[in-house]
Amino acid sequence: MTASSTGEVFPPTHSVGLVEPQVCQFNQPLHLASGSVLQDWQLMIETYGELNTDASNAVLICHALSGNHHAAGYHSEDDTKPGWWDAYIGPGKPIDTQHFFVVSLNNLGGCHGSTGPSSIDPATGQPFGPDFPVLTVSDWVDSQALLADRLGIQQWAAIVGGSLGGMQVLEWSLRYPQRLRHAVVVASSPKLSAQNIAFNEVARQAIMSDPEFCDGRYQEADVIPRHGVALARMVGHITYLSEHSMGEKFGRDLRTDKLNYGFGIDFEVESYLRYQGKSFSERFDANTYLLMTKALDYFDPAKTFDGDLVKALAPIQCRFLVVSFSTDWRFSPRHSEELVNALTAAQKRVSYARIKSPHGHDAFLIPDERYEAVFTAFMQRAAQEIKQGEAS
Amino acid sequence: MRQDLTIIANWVEPNSRVLDLACGDGELLHYLEENKGVVGYGLEIDAEQITACIARGVDVLEQDLNRGLSNFANSSYDTVIMTQALQVLRRQDLALDEMLRVGQEAIVTFPNFAHWTNRFYLSWKGQMPMSKTLPHQWYDTPNIHLFTFKDFEALCHKKGLKILDRAVGDFAYKSHWKARLWPNLFGEVAIYRIGR
Numbered sequence: 001m002t003a004s005s006t007g008e009v010f011p012p013t014h015s016v017g018l019v020e021p022q023v024c025q026f027n028q029p030l031h032l033a034s035g036s037v038l039q040d041w042q043l044m045i046e047t048y049g050e051l052n053t054d055a056s057n058a059v060l061i062c063h064a065l066s067g068n069h070h071a072a073g074y075h076s077e078d079d080t081k082p083g084w085w086d087a088y089i090g091p092g093k094p095i096d097t098q099h100f101f102v103v104s105l106n107n108l109g110g111c112h113g114s115t116g117p118s119s120i121d122p123a124t125g126q127p128f129g130p131d132f133p134v135l136t137v138s139d140w141v142d143s144q145a146l147l148a149d150r151l152g153i154q155q156w157a158a159i160v161g162g163s164l165g166g167m168q169v170l171e172w173s174l175r176y177p178q179r180l181r182h183a184v185v186v187a188s189s190p191k192l193s194a195q196n197i198a199f200n201e202v203a204r205q206a207i208m209s210d211p212e213f214c215d216g217r218y219q220e221a222d223v224i225p226r227h228g229v230a231l232a233r234m235v236g237h238i239t240y241l242s243e244h245s246m247g248e249k250f251g252r253d254l255r256t257d258k259l260n261y262g263f264g265i266d267f268e269v270e271s272y273l274r275y276q277g278k279s280f281s282e283r284f285d286a287n288t289y290l291l292m293t294k295a296l297d298y299f300d301p302a303k304t305f306d307g308d309l310v311k312a313l314a315p316i317q318c319r320f321l322v323v324s325f326s327t328d329w330r331f332s333p334r335h336s337e338e339l340v341n342a343l344t345a346a347q348k349r350v351s352y353a354r355i356k357s358p359h360g361h362d363a364f365l366i367p368d369e370r371y372e373a374v375f376t377a378f379m380q381r382a383a384q385e386i387k388q389g390e391a392s
Numbered sequence: 393m394r395q396d397l398t399i400i401a402n403w404v405e406p407n408s409r410v411l412d413l414a415c416g417d418g419e420l421l422h423y424l425e426e427n428k429g430v431v432g433y434g435l436e437i438d439a440e441q442i443t444a445c446i447a448r449g450v451d452v453l454e455q456d457l458n459r460g461l462s463n464f465a466n467s468s469y470d471t472v473i474m475t476q477a478l479q480v481l482r483r484q485d486l487a488l489d490e491m492l493r494v495g496q497e498a499i500v501t502f503p504n505f506a507h508w509t510n511r512f513y514l515s516w517k518g519q520m521p522m523s524k525t526l527p528h529q530w531y532d533t534p535n536i537h538l539f540t541f542k543d544f545e546a547l548c549h550k551k552g553l554k555i556l557d558r559a560v561g562d563f564a565y566k567s568h569w570k571a572r573l574w575p576n577l578f579g580e581v582a583i584y585r586i587g588r
Contacts, residue, residue, distance in 0.1 A: 319451075340453060344453070344464070345464075345465060345468075347409075349451050350433075350453070351442075351445070351452050351453065352452075352454050352455075353442055353446075353454050370443075373439075373443045374442065374446060377443050377444075378446050380447065381446070
């Protein structure tokens with residue numbers, strides 16, 4: 001431990017501390033649901049904790065729409081913020097790195113180091129841009145399975161994810177049922193509702209109607225469709241919060257002490273949204289945003305079973321923990337309960353908790369006593385099984 | 393294990409499918425899974441109890457029983473159990489209907505309001521009875537529908553439900569000759585197994 005310039009001790013307690021991303025290069029074709037094939041591709045990953053000798057303690061983290069491989073810890077002592085799920089990953093936290101070897105990756109199509117639209121297409125020497133194939137949740141899971149092979153992990157102790165990440169967890173349990181023992185699906189859904197798809201479409205239209213989008217070839221034109229991406233993020237952000245949490249945070253507070261009688265910023269909430277949109281547009285690729293929202297829209301494992309989710313869930317072998325949040329209206333508890341009811345009808349092992357939280361969809365990222373307790377209890381069972389397996 | 397749970401465990405068929413309504417910390421389901429090869433889920437609404445279930449490896453679903461069991465199909469379980477919770481529900485008659493729609497059989501336990509101590513308490517003190525089985529004040533009790541063995545059996549009769557088994561005892565579910573002879577007067581708690 002060292003003391004930083006601010007005088008605080010680094011790393012904070014219960015942190016995985018300094019972490020370093022690494023690149024996994026794959027020179028094997030990945031056949032995608034769209035019919036396209038990715039020949040050479042790479043995944044950016046981070047790992048926390050130690051893999052045990054029989055590789056039975058591995059936990060995979062699947063990220064949501066705008067997430068990436070940096071789920072926990074710090075890249076440097078000067079980082080102001082840790083990884084996006086640091087509240088839940090680390091020594092003594094629900095995903096306890098004293099027991100588990102945690103793998104977190106940036107999904108294919110992402111913009112944080114894994115092969116995606118902003119990568120160079122070897123065929124043309126130019127960025128893929130809009131030519132990057134549209135990916136599905138099952139494509140991601142296939143690429144993650146190859147990553148597991150690479151890391152020597154035959155079976156995950158658990159696969160965990162919130163929102164779009166939860167969809168990947170569900171897809172794993174259907175596509176590779178023998179390759180995981182526990183599944184944690186948080187604030188997610190077995191399929192999007194029309195309203196959800198509609199929000200995604202507004203986000204896509206915001207991006208595509210930005211003149212600087214250049215039909216997706218903005219990199220070659222050396223511009224960024226920042227207004228479109230910012231607008232997409234602003235819409236998304238509203239749906240991740242609850243009316244209550246926005247009210248608590250901003251109320252009708254004014255930026256200055258009077259109304260301006262113009263169309264600039266009057267209210268704090270406007271300023272906040274503009275800031276969120278702007279900072280997001282500077283770090284997130286527009287084509288990746290389009291691609292991720294499409295993967296969300298397409299996900300529907302029941303589709304090939306005439307909409308019968310119970311039938312679709314037949315292959316499942318792992319135990320599930322499903323968690324929803326009371327004020328989440330983007331992936332409301334009803335979505336989680338649809339999955340839970342199908343799991344019980346299919347006679348699969350599942351526990352379900354509906355957490356009271358004021359934070360809307362974002363609750364899955366925010367510390368909460370009850371959420372942590374339920375999550376910890378489930379993960380501790382998974383850890384106990386590993387110990388029993390080692391002892392026998 | 394609690395005496396009532398031991399009796400219930402004896403009534404549950406090995407390797408059957410069980411739904412335990414208001415399952416508490418999952419003690420009964422855990423016992424049934426470990427010792428009788430039973431599979432099933434507990435339903436619970438209390439946050440701490442739900443965590444306790446998960447910690448001991450019992451599958452538990454957060455669900456308000458007052459909203460019924462519409463998410464479970466007809467005859468999808470062998471036995472639907474409810475221990476010491478019937479009296480806290482809004483509509484016991486509908487709860488019994490739901491239990492026997494989802495399960496082939498139902499097992500319920502509840503305190504007998506006609507137990508002699510309650511009668512004595514009410515008639516002599518003129519106040520709502522309090523006891524080990526009814527520890528709450530009238531204003532903060534979760535037991536919003538108290539009833540007697542006779543009431544329950546009358547309801548079963550009215551609904552055409554069969555009472556397949558009954559065990560009557562004191563607070564610790566110990567049987568006594570008086571309770572066997574005059575259950576509605578000397579029985580403190582009862583366990584009923586009912587079917588259609």
